[in-house]
Amino acid sequence: MMPKLVIVGTVALDDVTTPFGSVNRALGGSAFYGGIAASYWTSVGIVAVVGTDYPEEGFRILEGRSVDTRGIERSQEKTFAWTGEYTYDLNTAITRDTRLNCLLSFNPKVVEHYPAPETLFLANIDPEIQGRILDSLPARPRLVALDTMNYWIEAKKDALLKVLKKIDLLTINESEARQLTGEFNLVLAARAIRSLGPSAVVLKKGENGALVFYEGGVFASPAMPLEVVKDPTGAGDSFAGGLLGYLTVHGHQSPEFLKQASIIGSVMASFCVSDFGVAGTRSLSPEAISGRIRDFGDLAGFRRIDYEERRL
């Protein structure tokens, strides 16, 4: 069976330090986090590259979630490695080191593995690669989403602007939205991004949740206030995985589904941050997910109030 959602991105080894501990060579990467989160909602295939030092456990975890790994190439070089740190501001990752390694010569083969995905998620990776993939597809997927980060906005802005013209939905965090557009105000930044191509923009605001700007307006999807938050790494990718997994199954044309999908994004991100790496997302029960969806309803759902009826 061909997966409905194809994610192209990084599969990485991460060294991460937070105020609550640290991990070395943790299994991570944008496609890894996104793939696991999305796998609870739809069928997923990953296109990425790993090096000779990549542990088999990474494949086992993905296959344990029925993620199709045929698109993960094995290179003779080393795996992409990221070193990041969070201080008490858990909203901002400080990149200490980025070793592109096998990413430098990566030429992803999407069509060869997955000729016609319904949804394509160009997760955080070199925008030149993202553009090349879109150009190589014989037919445009129904939904094309893209994520990026400061590293690429700085190094490859032209390539990024070019690919933005061709996508439907961008996920980006607030500082990166400001960096990309030069607008401090997030409403204006989102509007500027929408004028660059994507009709929907998901602005990720860490522990303040996400704002979804779309044709019909803006929707706020909160982050769950949790007693235990250990490691925000991968929260953005898990959000995108949940969001796009849901939209793949339910369609992205209706604002109602877009709103529900962003709550599903927040649900998956809330599991992600509760532990290091993918420990919080790799084996969730249906009951745990249903319970968390209910918690979000309690957190942010309310019946509309008619002022005329309720006022003194």
Ligand code: AMP
């Ligand atoms: P996030 O969801 O934004 O926290 O993304 C975390 C993941 O992004 C980590 O697992 C890293 O391996 C990956 N990452 C870090 N830097 C880059 C980069 N320049 N390109 C692609 N992926 C990256």
